[in-house]
Amino acid sequence: QTEIQWWHAMGGPLGEWVNDLAKGFNESQKEYKVVPTFKGTYDESMPAAIAAYRAGNAPNILQVFEVGTATMMASKGAIVPVWKIMQDAGQKFDTAAYVPAVGGYYTASNGQMLSLPFNSSTTVFFYNKDAFKAAGLDPNKPPSTWPEVTLAAAKLKASGSTCPLTISWQGWTQLESFSAWHNVEFATKNNGFGGTDARLVFNGPLQVRHIQNLANMAKQGLFVYKGRGNVPDAAFISGECAMSMGSSSTYGQVNKVAKFAFGFSPLPYYPDVPGAPQNTIIGGASLWAMSGKPAAENKGVAAFFAYLSKPEVQAASHQRTGYLPTTKAAFELTEKSGFYAKNPGTDVAVNQMIRKTTDKSRGLRLGNYPQIRAIEDEELEQVWAGKKTAKEGLDSAVKRGNELLAKFQQANK
Numbered sequence: 001q002t003e004i005q006w007w008h009a010m011g012g013p014l015g016e017w018v019n020d021l022a023k024g025f026n027e028s029q030k031e032y033k034v035v036p037t038f039k040g041t042y043d044e045s046m047p048a049a050i051a052a053y054r055a056g057n058a059p060n061i062l063q064v065f066e067v068g069t070a071t072m073m074a075s076k077g078a079i080v081p082v083w084k085i086m087q088d089a090g091q092k093f094d095t096a097a098y099v100p101a102v103g104g105y106y107t108a109s110n111g112q113m114l115s116l117p118f119n120s121s122t123t124v125f126f127y128n129k130d131a132f133k134a135a136g137l138d139p140n141k142p143p144s145t146w147p148e149v150t151l152a153a154a155k156l157k158a159s160g161s162t163c164p165l166t167i168s169w170q171g172w173t174q175l176e177s178f179s180a181w182h183n184v185e186f187a188t189k190n191n192g193f194g195g196t197d198a199r200l201v202f203n204g205p206l207q208v209r210h211i212q213n214l215a216n217m218a219k220q221g222l223f224v225y226k227g228r229g230n231v232p233d234a235a236f237i238s239g240e241c242a243m244s245m246g247s248s249s250t251y252g253q254v255n256k257v258a259k260f261a262f263g264f265s266p267l268p269y270y271p272d273v274p275g276a277p278q279n280t281i282i283g284g285a286s287l288w289a290m291s292g293k294p295a296a297e298n299k300g301v302a303a304f305f306a307y308l309s310k311p312e313v314q315a316a317s318h319q320r321t322g323y324l325p326t327t328k329a330a331f332e333l334t335e336k337s338g339f340y341a342k343n344p345g346t347d348v349a350v351n352q353m354i355r356k357t358t359d360k361s362r363g364l365r366l367g368n369y370p371q372i373r374a375i376e377d378e379e380l381e382q383v384w385a386g387k388k389t390a391k392e393g394l395d396s397a398v399k400r401g402n403e404l405l406a407k408f409q410q411a412n413k
């Protein structure tokens, strides 16, 4: 049996899902054995794999979050494009089978798909219906605008909530998706899709206004900062925080462990901004095949990728986790089964990304972006702590981020 090493960043219930996928594939055939290994968060697993690649012991498959895409695309020698690994192995691979909002993100400007869409998500709002009831709020009417979120937070606080609102993936939800949701540029050159000379511009009047509002909410105890990445999810799942925003994939975890009634709904917006709400942007991760591996192992990678893309496997993954269906067939299968009607809230991400695709939902294509996300975190933390105004924090984040973009452009000329 040929072993295929798969490094991933899925913990908790999502880790169990990844293990089940490998088990399903391993039991479906005898030639290959996929061995999944949890390598920490997205931020930890990507540098770990780059270091392993340099030392000559990279895994066969690496899961990389969406913000690492431009960096991976630029590291040509380190990866085998998904179209090529499938073609070399004689596996059927039709890029048109993938949902455009998802497949497009992982496709280079020459039309070639470079990594396999695996767990794509988008930003959503979630709230504790029991806490809403206790605060005298309608549990079936989530706030849809920022003024409504602020009012709901005040009522929740008055009813005794110590954490009315927290936020996961703050850079992704409050700056990146926030900008697309309000049809405001985040970075020039179509958020980087138009060339490596793109520059960050997320220190505009609307973003500054929003981050200042959040800072004011933090001062009043209406917004409570709970950390970077998806760390704040735990404070929602435990029932401590009544409202949150984060990945649609939080659904699978909340559904599994929360001891309260919950709802998922679209991100709030500012109703006075023309064109809002527009659309949110893609998140999650894709799978990259690493180079320098024996042909037999590459064949196994291709067989596993084909297995993961099967409509029934894809549909089951989507329904279990809250990640988007990556193929059109998986979406159609889920819709036909009546899943969305039976599980309200699971359709929010689908409505935002699958039914309505615009050019702007493509997300960001910016080099050195994992490092830029860390800068966003640092600067926002300064703002939440009252050490910087929103304008100072965002101006500094843009300046520091643009220095990294310039370096990336220089290195990839």
Ligand SMILES: O=P(O)(O)OC[C@H](O)CO
Binding pocket: 042, 065, 066, 067, 119, 120, 121, 122, 169, 172, 230, 247, 248, 249, 282, 283, 284, 285
């Ligand atoms: O929690 P995920 O997997 O949906 O990923 C969230 C963000 O897109 C990571 O950059």
